[in-house]
Amino acid sequence: MIDAATELYxxxxxxxxxxxxxxxxxxxxxxxxxxxxxxxEALLLAVLEHRVAEDVARFGLGAGRGVEALRRLVDLAAWNQARPGIVELFVVLSAEATAPDHPAHAYFTARYDAAAETIATAFADAQEAGQLRGDVDPDVAAHRVVALMDGLQVQWLYRRDAVDMAGELRDAIDGLLRDPLPGR
Structure with a gap:
């Protein structure tokens, strides 16, 4: 049922x-x-929670610290490039849910807050380990990374042959660190 709803959405x-x-x-x-x-509304929330649970399980999101957690974001972006239907669903629903009366409005508000907080913690951990450039504010960087990830998804949906979500995200994060992310 959740897969059918995901496809239709x-x-x-x-x-x-x-x-x-x-x-x-x-x-x-x-x-x-x-x-x-x-x-x-119950089905929509189940679809959204299912997607997040799959991503958390596959990439251990929230489990890593510092640059390891940031590298996992890049892995997620690479994985999403193989799932255009899921990316499109997320982009459409997140845009629809900006309306305060949308049943997923509270979900997306909480999701963006949690994503920014998780990424800010990763940048703060990197800062504590001496891996973040001195002029980078972890909170500001986190909001920029969330915005970049969402913007790249929209651009990729229009030009899959020309936009490399994972590569662009990796380059942006590398620009904030003293050394590039591991695993390139």
């Missing part, structure tokens, strides 16, 4: 998809879907 947007559409795509009855997800 990527194809039609959240507001263009109904629970009946998701049930049909998943091959179950509408009442069967309602048993698991009584509202569209």
């Amino acid at each position: 990527a194809e039609q947007g959240y507001r263009g998809t109904s629970l009946r559409d998701v049930a049909a795509r998943a091959g179950i009855s509408h009442p069967g879907l309602l048993h698991h997800f009584p509202t569209m």
Whole structure:
């Protein structure tokens, strides 16, 4: 059900998809879907939480410290280049959710706050280890990295052949560190 909803949201947007559409795509009855997800909002939040859980598990996001945590962000960007449907879904939903009445508004607000906090902590850890340039503020750098990641996703969706999300992100982070990220 979550995979079916993910596909449909990527194809039609959240507001263009109904629970009946998701049930049909998943091959179950509408009442069967309602048993698991009584509202569209519940299904949307399950889709978003599923994506985050997959990414956290695959890359250990939040587990690494300093430059290791920053390198994992680059790994995530590289992985996303193999998942255009997921990237498109995220871009569409995050844009739709800017409306305060959107059911995912609070989710995305919290997600952006958590992402900035996690990345700021990674930069602060790098600073403490002497790996961050002296003129870099970890909080400012974190917000810029979040903005860069989102902007690169939009550009990549338009020009997949010309935009390397992982490479651009790596270059930007490398520019903030005393030495390049490991694993190049």
